[in-house]
Amino acid sequence: MATKPTPEKAVRIVVAGDRGTGKSSLIITAAAENFPTNVPPVLPPTRLPEDMFPDRVPVMVIDTSSSLENRGKLAEELKKADAVVLTYACDQPSTLDRLSTFWLPELRRLEVNVPVIVAGCKLDLRDEQQAVSLEQVMSPIMQEFREIETCIECSAYKHIQIPEVFYYSQKAVLHPTAPLFDQERQTLKPRCVRALKRIFILCDHDRDGALSDAELNDFQVKCFNAPLQPSEIVGVKRVVQDKLPEGVNEHGLTLAGFLFLHALFIEKGRLETTWTVLRKFGYNNEIRLISDHLLPEIKRTPDQSVELTSEAVDFLRGVFTTFDVDGDDALNEQELEDVFSTAPESPWSEAPYANAAETNALGGLSFDGFMSQWALMTLLNPVLSVEYLVYIGYVGDPSSAVRVTRKRRVDRKKQHSDRNVFQCFVFGPKESGKSSLLDSFVGRPFSEVYTPTTEERYTVNMVDQPDGTKKTLILREIPEDAIEKLLANKEALGACDMAVFVHDSSKEASWIRATELLVQVASHGETNGYEVPCLIVAAKDDLEPYPNAIEALTGVSQDMGIQAPIPISTKLGDFNNVFKRIVAAAEHPHLSIPETEAGKTRKQYHRLVNRSLMVVSVGAAVAIVGLAAYRVYATRKNSSS
Incomplete structure (x- = not known):
C-alpha cells in the first residue's frame, strides 16, 4: 500500500479503466481546462496545481493503458497509488459491467487497498431516453465493493464535474471514510470513538464530564483557529439536544453529544471536520498517534533493557486506583477495558501479553499483575508501551516514562545489577516441565495433560525481596525446536538476564539433553561475549529419580561452576523458592556463569x-x-x- 501523502508530498491518483472510456481526456481537461483534440494513447504523469483544491495539496495523476501487453506496468502503478479512479463510458453499458466483473476484483487480487472513485465519463453522449439514476446503477456495486468511496458522472467535452473527480479522489486520501465510519452499520468505528473520547477528556479541563461553553470555544480555536460566537454554541447544543437529549446537560456538551456531532458531520460528508480534529491532536490515517507525540526509537546495546521510571509507575498506580471502581484491589475485564478505552484497542488481548500475568479467581488483575504487564510491554516494545501511556493520559515528556539500564557486562564487573525487571530464558527438552514452571509462576493449577509448546511464550510476576521490595521476573519459554534458530543470532543472549535449564528428574535422557542445551547456551555466551548466569531446575521431583541422578546432577554443576540443581514439583506445589533464587542469581550475575571445557x-x-x-x-x-x-x-x- 502506498505511503500516505503529507503536505510536502503529492497525492498519487492512478486512472484506470477499459480502452476508450475517456481516461486521457479526463486528465488533460482537468490539467489544461480545455478539451483535447488529439489525445495520445497514454499520458505522461500529470501534476495538477495546488491551488486547484481547498487543502492545497498537489495531485499527481497517472494515466494507464488497459492493453494486455501493458498489464505488468498497470499493476505496478496501481500498487503505488494513494487512490484509484476507475472510468467507464456512460454511452457504453458494457464498460460499466466490467467494473464489477474485472476491475474491482483485479484491485482486490493485487491487494490495492486504497479508496476507489468511480467516474462515468462521456456524460454528454449518454442516451437520455434510457437514462437511470447514478444511485440506481451504482448501489448494488457499492454494496459488494465497499472500497468505492464516491461515484460521479462527468463530461470532458462539456466541462461537467471534471475538477470534482480529482477533488473527491484527493479528499478520499486526505480524509478517508473507512477508518472513521462503518457504512454498513452507519456508526462511528471503535478506534474513532476511542480517539474522540481521549480528545474529549483532554478538553474537559475541569473533569466534570461535559464541555462547557468556554471549553467548547477553546476546542474550536485549537482545531480551527477561530472562536465560536455565543449564538453558534447555543445552536450546536440545540441540534444535539433535539436529536439526543443526553448529549447535553447542565454543564455543557457530554461525551455522547460530542460523538453524535462527529457522526453527524461524517453522515453529511464533512469528514474533513473530524479529520482536522484528529490531526490537531496528533493522529494519523490509522488513528494512532504520530511519532512526533511519542518516544523516539531508543538506542541501546543488546545487553541493555528498558524499564519504567518511578514517575511512570506513580502515574500507573493512580490509573489503577481510578479504574478500580468496585475497590476490590483488582481490575476486572470491564474495568481493564475502561483503562484502555481512549487507546486504539487493548494492547494485551493477544500474544505475547494475553494470559501472561496472574489473575484472581474472578479473572481480575491485581496491581502487581497490572504493573507486571506494563513491565513486560516496556521490555519487549518500549515505544509501544509509552504510546499506550500517552493514550491513557500520561502528559509528561514521553522520554521521562522509561529508562535504559546499564550494560550487563558492567553489572558483572560491579558484581551487582540495579535492574528492577529481569528476563529469564527457560530452556529444556520436550516434556521436561517448562510450561508447568511458567504456569505455576502466575498461579495456574497443575495439569496432567501434556500440551506441547510450539511458540515462545511469556509469563510475568512480581517476586518479593528480603528487604521488602519487589522485583519483576519475566519467564520466556523457548521451545526445544526453536533453540537453533534463536542461537543463530550472535546477539540472542544479549536480552537474557538469566537462563534456566529444566529437565524431568525421573528420566536420564531428559537430563542429558538439558545438559547439552546448557553447554550449547554457555558456549554461545562465551563465544559472543554475552555470558549469562545459569541455573538447573530438576522438575517432577515427586517422581522416582533415575539411578545415580544426584551424583550426575551435582557433578555437572560442580564442573561448570554453578549452583547445584534445584529440585521442584509443580504437581505438589513444592517450588523450593526457585523464583526468588532466579532473581537472586540475576542480581549477582558474576556468580552463576557456567564454564565449558572450551571456555576453560x-x-x-x-x-x-x-x-x-x-x-x-x-x-x-x-x-x-x-x-x-x-x-x-x-x-x-x-x-x-
Whole structure:
C-alpha cells in the first residue's frame, strides 16, 4: 500500500479503466481546462496545481493503458497509488459491467487497498431516453465493493464535474471514510470513538464530564483557529439536544453529544471536520498517534533493557486506583477495558501479553499483575508501551516514562545489577516441565495433560525481596525446536538476564539433553561475549529419580561452576523458592556463569599468553636496565682514563 501523502508530498491518483472510456481526456481537461483534440494513447504523469483544491495539496495523476501487453506496468502503478479512479463510458453499458466483473476484483487480487472513485465519463453522449439514476446503477456495486468511496458522472467535452473527480479522489486520501465510519452499520468505528473520547477528556479541563461553553470555544480555536460566537454554541447544543437529549446537560456538551456531532458531520460528508480534529491532536490515517507525540526509537546495546521510571509507575498506580471502581484491589475485564478505552484497542488481548500475568479467581488483575504487564510491554516494545501511556493520559515528556539500564557486562564487573525487571530464558527438552514452571509462576493449577509448546511464550510476576521490595521476573519459554534458530543470532543472549535449564528428574535422557542445551547456551555466551548466569531446575521431583541422578546432577554443576540443581514439583506445589533464587542469581550475575571445557581451555590459553608477555616484558626491562648500566660503566671508564 502506498505511503500516505503529507503536505510536502503529492497525492498519487492512478486512472484506470477499459480502452476508450475517456481516461486521457479526463486528465488533460482537468490539467489544461480545455478539451483535447488529439489525445495520445497514454499520458505522461500529470501534476495538477495546488491551488486547484481547498487543502492545497498537489495531485499527481497517472494515466494507464488497459492493453494486455501493458498489464505488468498497470499493476505496478496501481500498487503505488494513494487512490484509484476507475472510468467507464456512460454511452457504453458494457464498460460499466466490467467494473464489477474485472476491475474491482483485479484491485482486490493485487491487494490495492486504497479508496476507489468511480467516474462515468462521456456524460454528454449518454442516451437520455434510457437514462437511470447514478444511485440506481451504482448501489448494488457499492454494496459488494465497499472500497468505492464516491461515484460521479462527468463530461470532458462539456466541462461537467471534471475538477470534482480529482477533488473527491484527493479528499478520499486526505480524509478517508473507512477508518472513521462503518457504512454498513452507519456508526462511528471503535478506534474513532476511542480517539474522540481521549480528545474529549483532554478538553474537559475541569473533569466534570461535559464541555462547557468556554471549553467548547477553546476546542474550536485549537482545531480551527477561530472562536465560536455565543449564538453558534447555543445552536450546536440545540441540534444535539433535539436529536439526543443526553448529549447535553447542565454543564455543557457530554461525551455522547460530542460523538453524535462527529457522526453527524461524517453522515453529511464533512469528514474533513473530524479529520482536522484528529490531526490537531496528533493522529494519523490509522488513528494512532504520530511519532512526533511519542518516544523516539531508543538506542541501546543488546545487553541493555528498558524499564519504567518511578514517575511512570506513580502515574500507573493512580490509573489503577481510578479504574478500580468496585475497590476490590483488582481490575476486572470491564474495568481493564475502561483503562484502555481512549487507546486504539487493548494492547494485551493477544500474544505475547494475553494470559501472561496472574489473575484472581474472578479473572481480575491485581496491581502487581497490572504493573507486571506494563513491565513486560516496556521490555519487549518500549515505544509501544509509552504510546499506550500517552493514550491513557500520561502528559509528561514521553522520554521521562522509561529508562535504559546499564550494560550487563558492567553489572558483572560491579558484581551487582540495579535492574528492577529481569528476563529469564527457560530452556529444556520436550516434556521436561517448562510450561508447568511458567504456569505455576502466575498461579495456574497443575495439569496432567501434556500440551506441547510450539511458540515462545511469556509469563510475568512480581517476586518479593528480603528487604521488602519487589522485583519483576519475566519467564520466556523457548521451545526445544526453536533453540537453533534463536542461537543463530550472535546477539540472542544479549536480552537474557538469566537462563534456566529444566529437565524431568525421573528420566536420564531428559537430563542429558538439558545438559547439552546448557553447554550449547554457555558456549554461545562465551563465544559472543554475552555470558549469562545459569541455573538447573530438576522438575517432577515427586517422581522416582533415575539411578545415580544426584551424583550426575551435582557433578555437572560442580564442573561448570554453578549452583547445584534445584529440585521442584509443580504437581505438589513444592517450588523450593526457585523464583526468588532466579532473581537472586540475576542480581549477582558474576556468580552463576557456567564454564565449558572450551571456555576453560581459552582461559588457560589467555593466562599462558599473559604470563609469556609478562616474562617478555620483564626480560625486556632487564635488558634495558642492563644496557643503561653498561653505558654508565663505559662512560665512567672512559672519563677515568
